[in-house]
Amino acid sequence: MGLYVSSTRRRALAVAALVGLCALPWLAQAAGQGFYVSFASRVLIFALAASSLNLVLGFGGMVSFGHAAFFGAGAYCAALLAGAGVAAAPLVWLAAFGAAGLLALLIGALSLRTRGVYFIMITLAFAQMAYYLVVSLPGWGGDDGLPLSGRAPLFGIDLKDDTAFYYAVLALLAASLFAFDRLAHARFGRVIQGIRENETRMEALGYPVFAYKLSCFALAGAFAGLAGALLASQSGLASPSLLHWMQSGTLLVMVILGGVGSLYGGVLGAVLLLVAEEVLVEITPHWQIGLGLALLAVVLWAPQGVAGLFARRRGDD
Amino acid sequence: MTERAAPPSSPLLDVCDVGKHFGGVYALNGATLAVEAGEVHALIGPNGAGKTTLIHTLSGALRADAGRIRFAGQEVGGRAMHERAALGLARSYQITNVFARLSVLDNVTLAVQARTRDWGTSFRFWRPFARDTAIVEEARALLERVGLGALAGRRAGNLSHGEQRCLEVALALGTRPRLLLLDEPMAGMGPEESARMVELVERLARQVTLLLVEHDMDAVFRLADRISVLVGGRVIASGLPDEIRADAEVRRAYLGDEA
Numbered sequence: 001m002g003l004y005v006s007s008t009r010r011r012a013l014a015v016a017a018l019v020g021l022c023a024l025p026w027l028a029q030a031a032g033q034g035f036y037v038s039f040a041s042r043v044l045i046f047a048l049a050a051s052s053l054n055l056v057l058g059f060g061g062m063v064s065f066g067h068a069a070f071f072g073a074g075a076y077c078a079a080l081l082a083g084a085g086v087a088a089a090p091l092v093w094l095a096a097f098g099a100a101g102l103l104a105l106l107i108g109a110l111s112l113r114t115r116g117v118y119f120i121m122i123t124l125a126f127a128q129m130a131y132y133l134v135v136s137l138p139g140w141g142g143d144d145g146l147p148l149s150g151r152a153p154l155f156g157i158d159l160k161d162d163t164a165f166y167y168a169v170l171a172l173l174a175a176s177l178f179a180f181d182r183l184a185h186a187r188f189g190r191v192i193q194g195i196r197e198n199e200t201r202m203e204a205l206g207y208p209v210f211a212y213k214l215s216c217f218a219l220a221g222a223f224a225g226l227a228g229a230l231l232a233s234q235s236g237l238a239s240p241s242l243l244h245w246m247q248s249g250t251l252l253v254m255v256i257l258g259g260v261g262s263l264y265g266g267v268l269g270a271v272l273l274l275v276a277e278e279v280l281v282e283i284t285p286h287w288q289i290g291l292g293l294a295l296l297a298v299v300l301w302a303p304q305g306v307a308g309l310f311a312r313r314r315g316d317d
Numbered sequence: 318m319t320e321r322a323a324p325p326s327s328p329l330l331d332v333c334d335v336g337k338h339f340g341g342v343y344a345l346n347g348a349t350l351a352v353e354a355g356e357v358h359a360l361i362g363p364n365g366a367g368k369t370t371l372i373h374t375l376s377g378a379l380r381a382d383a384g385r386i387r388f389a390g391q392e393v394g395g396r397a398m399h400e401r402a403a404l405g406l407a408r409s410y411q412i413t414n415v416f417a418r419l420s421v422l423d424n425v426t427l428a429v430q431a432r433t434r435d436w437g438t439s440f441r442f443w444r445p446f447a448r449d450t451a452i453v454e455e456a457r458a459l460l461e462r463v464g465l466g467a468l469a470g471r472r473a474g475n476l477s478h479g480e481q482r483c484l485e486v487a488l489a490l491g492t493r494p495r496l497l498l499l500d501e502p503m504a505g506m507g508p509e510e511s512a513r514m515v516e517l518v519e520r521l522a523r524q525v526t527l528l529l530v531e532h533d534m535d536a537v538f539r540l541a542d543r544i545s546v547l548v549g550g551r552v553i554a555s556g557l558p559d560e561i562r563a564d565a566e567v568r569r570a571y572l573g574d575e576a
Contacts, residue, residue, distance in 0.1 A: 188442045
């Protein structure tokens with residue numbers, strides 16, 4: 001995989017998708033299916049979480065199996081702040097972003113001393129530690145999780161309205177993806193992709209590789225925390241299952257399905273997985289067999305994921 | 318070990334009694350070496366003498382167990398590889414080590430971009446790299462210099478072996494080193510490619526101090542200003558090419574049948 005370059009075509013597709021998503025609540029209302037707006041918010045939140053994992057996995061080349069820890073940290077941060085009476089959404093988002101980023105900085109500083117399988121295992125171990133810590137805290141609701149009393153308003157806009165909340169989520173996702181696009185094309189993005197390709201060579205060229213990897217890991221964790229805070233607001237609950245290793249696995253599946261190292265891979269994967277779940281669960285409770293087959297097909301025939309199917313083949317490669 | 322006369326100014330690279338062992342095996346056993354600024358210093362020795370281990374300990378890929386390494390007046394023995402590279406101590410690899418999936422141009426721009434003293438840090442998250450035209454221009458000029466100008470858009474992994482060896486050197490050059498450690502640049506090359514690499518190294522020698530590890534004795538005696546001979550992890554002789562050719566100990570230990 002070469003260094004990432006957004007083609008005009010891909011940017012145009014993204015803008016078209018954004019316009020479509022802006023029209024979605026209106027379309028849902030017109031079709032009398034208003035409850036889908038809340039579902040759509042959920043999908044977009046997972047799209048943000050998966051995109052943040054893609055930053056670590058696809059651009060930084062670090063196979064983190066503990067991304068759920070930061071997702072969950074953001075959710076609990078939002079729930080605790082709501083419990084403390086903080087009534088301003090931007091403050092909650094910022095706090096979740098910062099808290100999850102700090103946790104990622106800590107976990108990353110220890111985990112990034114290892115590589116390969118050891119890195120996978122140690123990130124998994126840290127995330128499970130976070131999970132058991134949260135479950136064991138009675139003040140944080142234990143197994144039941146921590147409910148949120150309501151959604152904090154955004155500059156006077158009441159986010160309890162599902163459509164308003166949906167637009168807030170959409171705006172945050174679009175802004176985050178724009179930031180990721182800038183990052184991928186900036187010098188930092190080139191360096192982390194260089195590290196993905198050949199870590200030793202980057203070190204020999206004079207790059208402090210550890211510092212770059214840690215920054216990437218912490219930044220991705222922060223964005224996962226933001227997604228977690230949004231999910232807690234959306235569902236009205238910070239559940240310990242958000243930190244569970246299966247959640248890390250789900251996010252990984254989304255990224256692999258959508259396209260590792262593609263800017264919109266996380267979004268595509270989240271949409272595919274959650275919509276498939278919604279549709280297929282109606283047909284059969286064994287829908288995950290279908291998911292398994294789909295994953296197998298992607299890994300075998302479309303290693304660049306669904307996003308890779310959209311990209312045109314370049315001549316030389 | 319030969320006694321080194323104190324040079325008028327301190328050498329660019331001063332390696333003193335460096336030891337490195339792997340378990341019970343001593344790869345380096347008191348290696349001492351001085352590279353003066355501006356020279357081409359060749360390091361020769363039989364297989365298993367510790368040449369590549371020495372390059373690894375100098376570049377920081379391995380830590381020496383004993384001795385000290387001074388570069389440009391600073392003790393660097395304890396420094397990480399990236400810190401040494403930032404000080405101007407660059408290396409190429411014996412086994413080609415480039416960014417195989419990236420374009421040739423991206424390979425070299427990553428090397429040029431690494432020079433924080435010219436461009437500042439790469440912790441820039443927002444400003445598009447496309448605006449750093451000076452970096453790309455320099456990378457293109459560098460590719461012209463090593464004869465890869467026409468291949469800038471190709472995937473590095475698709476280049477021929479000889480072309481990849483040139484790219485390997487270009488990566489090291491992109492960091493504008495003060496001292497370049499060239500680990501067998503002609504490794505695995507045919508005669509024609511070798512001749513071109515010798516020419517390239519000759520041209521480089523005018524711009525940068527070189528420590529050259531090479532098996533091809535014709536190339537070594539043609540390129541080197543001074544030669545050090547490493548045998549069994551120790552430098553048994555260090556001097557002008559003619560002195561090395563005439564050195565009885567070197568002939569016995571290494572050049573033997575060839576000379």
